[in-house]
Amino acid sequence: MLDAKIPSGPLDDKWTEYKGHCKLVNPANKRKLEVIIVGTGLAGASAAAALGELGYKVKAFCFQDSPRRAHSIAAQGGINAAKNYQNDGDSVFRLFYDTIKGGDYRAREANVHRLAEVSTNIIDQCVAQGVPFAREYGGLLSNRSFGGTQVQRTFYAAGQTGQQLLIGAYQALERQIALGNVQMFARHEMLEIVKIDGKARGIIARNLVNGELERHFGHAVLLCTGGYGNVYYLSTNAMGSNTTATWKAHRKGAAFANPCFTQIHPTCIPVSGDHQSKLTLMSESLRNDGRIWVPKKKDDQRKAIDIPEEERDYYLERRYPAFGNLVPRDVASRAAKERCDEGYGVGTSKQAVYLDFADAIVRYGKIEAGKEGNSSKSMEEIIVLGKEVVKEKYGNLFDMYKKITGENPYEFPMRIYPAVHYTMGGLWVNYELQTTIPGLYALGEANFSDHGANRLGASALMQGLADGYFVIPYTLGNTLADEIYNKAIETSHPAFEEAEKEVADRINTLMNIKGTQTVESFHKRLGKIIWDKCGMARNKEGLLQAIQEIQALKKEFWSDVRIPGSINEMNPELDKANRVADFIELGELMCVDALNRNESCGGHFREEFQTEDGEALRDDANFMYVAAWESKSAHEWNLIKEPLVYDVVKPSQRSYK
Amino acid sequence: MEHYNMNLTVKVWRQKNSREKGGFQSYPVKDISSEMSFLEMIDVLNEQLIRDGEDPIAFDHDCREGICGMCSMYINGKPHGAWKANTTCQLHMRAFKDGETITVEPWRAGAFPVIKDLMVDRSAFDRIIQAGGYISVNTGNAVDGNSLPINKDKADASFAAAMCIGCGACVAACKNSSAMLFLSAKVSHLALLPQGEPERKSRVINMVAQMDKEGFGACTNTGACEATCPKEISISNIARLNQEYLVASLTSDK
Numbered sequence: 001m002l003d004a005k006i007p008s009g010p011l012d013d014k015w016t017e018y019k020g021h022c023k024l025v026n027p028a029n030k031r032k033l034e035v036i037i038v039g040t041g042l043a044g045a046s047a048a049a050a051l052g053e054l055g056y057k058v059k060a061f062c063f064q065d066s067p068r069r070a071h072s073i074a075a076q077g078g079i080n081a082a083k084n085y086q087n088d089g090d091s092v093f094r095l096f097y098d099t100i101k102g103g104d105y106r107a108r109e110a111n112v113h114r115l116a117e118v119s120t121n122i123i124d125q126c127v128a129q130g131v132p133f134a135r136e137y138g139g140l141l142s143n144r145s146f147g148g149t150q151v152q153r154t155f156y157a158a159g160q161t162g163q164q165l166l167i168g169a170y171q172a173l174e175r176q177i178a179l180g181n182v183q184m185f186a187r188h189e190m191l192e193i194v195k196i197d198g199k200a201r202g203i204i205a206r207n208l209v210n211g212e213l214e215r216h217f218g219h220a221v222l223l224c225t226g227g228y229g230n231v232y233y234l235s236t237n238a239m240g241s242n243t244t245a246t247w248k249a250h251r252k253g254a255a256f257a258n259p260c261f262t263q264i265h266p267t268c269i270p271v272s273g274d275h276q277s278k279l280t281l282m283s284e285s286l287r288n289d290g291r292i293w294v295p296k297k298k299d300d301q302r303k304a305i306d307i308p309e310e311e312r313d314y315y316l317e318r319r320y321p322a323f324g325n326l327v328p329r330d331v332a333s334r335a336a337k338e339r340c341d342e343g344y345g346v347g348t349s350k351q352a353v354y355l356d357f358a359d360a361i362v363r364y365g366k367i368e369a370g371k372e373g374n375s376s377k378s379m380e381e382i383i384v385l386g387k388e389v390v391k392e393k394y395g396n397l398f399d400m401y402k403k404i405t406g407e408n409p410y411e412f413p414m415r416i417y418p419a420v421h422y423t424m425g426g427l428w429v430n431y432e433l434q435t436t437i438p439g440l441y442a443l444g445e446a447n448f449s450d451h452g453a454n455r456l457g458a459s460a461l462m463q464g465l466a467d468g469y470f471v472i473p474y475t476l477g478n479t480l481a482d483e484i485y486n487k488a489i490e491t492s493h494p495a496f497e498e499a500e501k502e503v504a505d506r507i508n509t510l511m512n513i514k515g516t517q518t519v520e521s522f523h524k525r526l527g528k529i530i531w532d533k534c535g536m537a538r539n540k541e542g543l544l545q546a547i548q549e550i551q552a553l554k555k556e557f558w559s560d561v562r563i564p565g566s567i568n569e570m571n572p573e574l575d576k577a578n579r580v581a582d583f584i585e586l587g588e589l590m591c592v593d594a595l596n597r598n599e600s601c602g603g604h605f606r607e608e609f610q611t612e613d614g615e616a617l618r619d620d621a622n623f624m625y626v627a628a629w630e631s632k633s634a635h636e637w638n639l640i641k642e643p644l645v646y647d648v649v650k651p652s653q654r655s656y657k
Numbered sequence: 658m659e660h661y662n663m664n665l666t667v668k669v670w671r672q673k674n675s676r677e678k679g680g681f682q683s684y685p686v687k688d689i690s691s692e693m694s695f696l697e698m699i700d701v702l703n704e705q706l707i708r709d710g711e712d713p714i715a716f717d718h719d720c721r722e723g724i725c726g727m728c729s730m731y732i733n734g735k736p737h738g739a740w741k742a743n744t745t746c747q748l749h750m751r752a753f754k755d756g757e758t759i760t761v762e763p764w765r766a767g768a769f770p771v772i773k774d775l776m777v778d779r780s781a782f783d784r785i786i787q788a789g790g791y792i793s794v795n796t797g798n799a800v801d802g803n804s805l806p807i808n809k810d811k812a813d814a815s816f817a818a819a820m821c822i823g824c825g826a827c828v829a830a831c832k833n834s835s836a837m838l839f840l841s842a843k844v845s846h847l848a849l850l851p852q853g854e855p856e857r858k859s860r861v862i863n864m865v866a867q868m869d870k871e872g873f874g875a876c877t878n879t880g881a882c883e884a885t886c887p888k889e890i891s892i893s894n895i896a897r898l899n900q901e902y903l904v905a906s907l908t909s910d911k
Contacts, residue, residue: 050796065717066783068823069725085803121799128799130792130852132816139806157816163724164819171791178787186780209772238719272692277700278721400723403740403747404694469796518707520700564707569674570773572715573707 002255002628002642005430006110011648015114018431019474023481030055033480034488036203036218038190038245040067042162042461043444044224045169046468052176054473056480059216060173060182061205063189063240063575068170071226071238072464075162076283076397077146078154079461081119086143090151092116097649099459102148102328103424103452104602104618105651106261108626108644110431111449118470119462123155125469129168133157145288146457148328148656154458159283159396165461169468188214189575190245191506193221193252193440194499200249200440201489202496204503208575211568213500215491219483220439220476223249224468227423227445229262231583231590232535233527235420236268236281242579243586246427246446251585254435255628255640257428257448259586260594263455263603264536265421266292266332269404269414270352279419280404282355283397284457287325289360289390290414292316292332294344294353304346304354304413315339323656330454330603330616331656333418337536338614340417347415356413361386418536422460424451424603425593428628428642432475433467436630439479443467448626453602507567510577515560519577522557526550526580530587534594539607543595550588551635557584589629592637599623611653620651660691663755667702669714670762672771675778679771683758691751695738696721696728698750699761716775723747723887726822729829730775731762736826736885744824744887764825766834768872779825781871782839788867789860790843792852811849818845820888827882827890833874838882840868841898842890848901858905865902 007014025033033056037048040062048060062070082095095116100107123141127133133155134142143152157164176182187208194202194215202217228243229235250256267282293312300307315335317324327335336353339345346352362379365386369377377385387410391398401409427435427442429449434441444464451459533546557580565571600609600616601623609617626642664687672679686702693701696718703713719727728745732738738748753759761775769777819842827838844861847853853860876895883892 046796053795064719064725064727065779066823068783069719069727071720071725074720074722074724083802121797123802124799125794125796127802127805128792128794128852130815130847130850132812132819132846132850133802134816135807135809135812137809139808139812140803157819160724160820163822164816167819171786172794172796174783174786175791175793177783184783186783236722238725239721240719273690275690275693275697275701277694277697280722399742400747403723403743403749406749406751473796518704520704562707564710564712570715570776573713 002428002436002640003430004108004642005432006108007431011109011113014110015117022474022478025477025481025484027055029484031057033057033219033483034059034217035476036216036221037061037224038203038222039070039224039226039446040173041070041072041224041226041444042166042169042464043446043468044222045070045166045173046465047222047224047443047472048182049169049172049176050469050473051476052173052179052181055181058176058182059185059218061185061188061190063187063208065186067173067184067186068167070166071241072461073163073166074238075461076159076281077285078144078156078161078458079122079165080146080153080456080458081123081155081462082116082153083120083123085141086152088151090153094151095119095153098149099450099456100452100649101654102456103454104616104654105452105620105624105646105649106258106601106644107450107452109646109648114471115450115463115466118466121470122462122465126165126168129172131157131164131168133164144285145326147284147287147326147332148323148456154285156285159285159394162461165465169465189578191248191503191578192499193249193437194496195252195437196489196493196495199438202491204499209570211571213503215496215500217489217491219480219486219488220441222441222443222472223427223446224443225446227426228583228586229420229423231526231587232420232531233523234271234276234279234531236265236279239278242582244579244582246442247582247586249427249435249437249440251631252437253631254437254440255428255630256425256589257626257628258425258593259590259629260534260597260604261424261453261602262420262590263329263422263424264333264418265329266336266418267355267416268419268421269401270347270349270417280400281419281421282401282414282416284329286355286394286397289393290325290355290357291359292325292353292355294339294346298343304356313344320656327656328454328456333536334605336418352415352417354413355416357390357409358413361390364389422455424448424453424455428626432478433472434475434479441472441476443472453604507574507578510561510581511563511567511574513559513561513563515562517560518562519573519580522553522561523580523583526553526584526587529553530590534591537605537607538594540595543591546591547588550584550591554584557581588635589637593627593629596627596639597623616654618653624651660751661755662688662690663750663753663757665689665753665756666758668758668760669775671714671774674773675770689750691749693750694721694746695732695748695750696746714775715773718746721746724822726824729764729777729824731764731829733760736764736829737887742887742889764829766828768834768836769825769828779823781873782823782825782836784871785836785840785864785867786843789856789863790847792847793856805851807851815846815849818842818849818890818894821890822888824887826885826887828873830881830885831874832879832881833877835876835882836868836871836873837876837895837898838886838890838892840864841894844898844901845894848897857901858909861898861901861905862909
């Protein structure tokens with residue numbers, strides 16, 4: 001049985017009650033308690049800073065050369081908060097409700113409500129840190145809309161919101177490093193969890209510069225290592241983003257929840273060839289102003305600008321008039337796939353749709369002309385003015401598009417296609433963000449708790465910072481208060497020795513395979529299997545096949561991979577091999593989970609379960625639960641179900657029509 | 658966009674570690690599509706090296722969308738290559754022609770020692786931030802975000818400075834290996850905001866002291882940093898830094 005430890009009482013009061021009654025650690029004792037934080041993105045950096053400020057002895061680890069590089073930095077569009085600065089009807093309840101509905105009723109009410117509650121504190125904290133959010137001329141904060149909502153609650157810094165928030169958290173972290181409260185280990189990768197008497201007590205990390213294995217003790221260990229989207233090989237994740245920390249925790253006993261809930265983002269730059277190493281997102285904020293369409297005629301060879309208005313199919317506006325281009329990501333992605341599968345796709349690959357700004361440019365141009373009080377402007381002049389406005393809003397995204405494709409999106413519509421972007425699944429955590437291993441926590445994208453089967457745009461940044469700044473400082477204390485009598489354990493303890501030996505043996509085995517195929521080639525093959533059979537659409541037959549193929553791939557990997565170089569030196573191929581080995585195992589579990597979930601919900605679309613008009617068909621009677629998987633052996637898992645109880649929201653067929 | 662394939666020679670700096678001497682080596686690469694990114698071309702070369710039993714080229718990279726600041730490299734003598742306002746990862750192969758020889762080197766600066774091949778150690782930048790590149794506000798202390806209106810022009814100027822990705826191209830481009838553009842971007846970001854006011858003087862004095870300690874060179878206003886910066890951080894930030902430093906030195910209580 002899983003105990004989510006959700007506080008009793010009315011939903012609105014749960015978090016306040018919890019904070020009022022959780023155990024505290026006095027300042028003198030905090031100094032004796034050591035906390036390990038793996039990963040320094042928004043969740044990790046904010047947790048490290050906040051816990052350092054409180055006086056805990058923190059050790060933080062990242063595989064990049066600096067904590068400022070973590071992939072949170074690439075988030076573009078914005079961060080949600082229930083500030084209701086726009087007076088447009090927003091509230092904590094609305095943000096909570098939108099998130100639960102957007103997640104297709106597969107998230108935990110209590111966690112999501114807490115997220116919505118602390119969302120407002122995040123904005124205040126970031127402003128105080130000097131995060132330069134976009135502002136109106138009156139000097140107040142500006143907002144825009146994101147998918148799945150009808151209010152403007154998204155705060156942003158041009159198309160670089162993640163960068164600015166991460167720099168804010170990074171600076172707060174560096175301040176704690178300077179004060180001696182946090183010790184930073186950059187270019188280190190966690191390769192094992194150390195458990196003593198059933199509790200997480202430390203990690204084994206590889207120093208990526210010299211290849212040495214290191215032992216680090218902590219009274220508690222926090223995994224803030226992001227999602228596993230790179231299991232697909234091609235994704236919008238950074239090249240180094242990986243599942244190794246969460247997967248090692250899983251193999252050591254932490255349950256992995258809802259691994260099949262992955263998010264395919266509708267607006268990314270399409271794949272251009274076999275050589276492609278990663279995909280680039282075009283922010284969801286573009287759907288505020290861009291209109292998505294395909295030609296009404298199949299295989300239309302004309303250029304986009306030569307296709308007249310009446311021969312264009314604005315299919316999102318047609319199918320979902322209430323939300324139009326701002327439907328949630330899963331809905332928008334499937335709709336694009338449907339059009340392309342039917343033969344209406346554009347571009348050389350025919351696997352793309354248009355995202356068109358021509359209307360927005362004219363609309364903004366007219367507003368600007370109106371401001372000048374000049375009604376006699378020609379269309380050309382209006383377009384020039386409109387382009388200026390679009391440039392200010394989305395300039396960096398347009399530049400990025402141009403660099404990658406060589407085409408000018410101010411003149412021609414962008415070509416876009418869905419791509420893997422985020423993973424809602426992750427380590428199972430209770431209300432306190434603790435995994436099923438006592439003392440081991442998971443924060444941010446690494447856990448599963450807040451987004452159900454589909455995450456709404458601008459909510460990942462919110463969750464990362466909520467977990468790090470405002471949740472873990474309370475919930476960690478509740479556990480550590482019982483640890484004040486326990487001194488730090490020497491890393492000569494047999495458990496550390498054994499864990500280090502496990503890691504060393506594994507690395508030795510990998511290096512001694514001396515096969516013929518590169519790590520990259522295995523990763524590509526894995527990605528293709530999972531994209532084809534556990535991607536935007538899944539079915540039983542495909543998933544069964546995928547499981548077989550992945551098991552075969554695993555055998556082949558462990559008998560024929562070629563890793564150059566040696567162990568005791570910098571060896572990026574070895575690092576990659578460690579990660580790909582874990583992705584292969586996770587890929588199998590994703591398919592197992594997708595196969596078990598005989599329904600469609602959010603990003604998980606089983607072709608056998610759909611409504612007549614092709615929408616996801618949930619089965620609340622049988623699947624309103626979190627699927628938490630416990631590792632039994634290499635290819636066997638136990639399924640533990642955490643029932644989802646909706647006290648406040650009434651689950652219904654999600655409609656954006 | 659028309660695309661084409663090309664055969665190239667990549668002349669690249671190889672260095673086993675920080676202790677050993679490095680040198681150039683040339684490798685041919687074939688059938689490179691103009692649609693590929695520069696780093697994808699290096700990926701192809703590395704796959705080829707692994708198959709041939711050689712050590713692949715080590716280089717820093719992560720997001721591959723121009724924002725994490727991890728990728729570095731001089732490409733044909735220019736940090737991040739020839740395109741303006743660009744990072745190495747966003748440079749695409751249509752910038753090159755069939756038959757070309759492309760020279761690739763790591764950042765060259767005393768304060769950025771080479772770790773291996775094209776990878777350098779930029780931790781000096783983190784230490785400069787540690788010296789004062791923040792606003793000291795503990796979590797939970799903040800007032801409502803809209804209680805402090807900030808003039809839009811100032812907020813925009815602050816944002817323009819805060820866009821720095823900490824890649825180090827400014828240092829690499831500078832003949833003196835000066836870190837003034839990097840430092841001035843952070844000082845400007847925080848000095849332009851009212852929240853940065855309380856620590857304004859100590860911040861600039863401490864950060865400059867740390868920069869000098871790290872062994873970065875002096876600024877002689879040649880502007881190579883601004884010209885090469887992938888985020889087009891303006892050299893006017895350096896003027897602001899000098900002004901901030903002067904005022905702080907003359908009026909600081911310490």
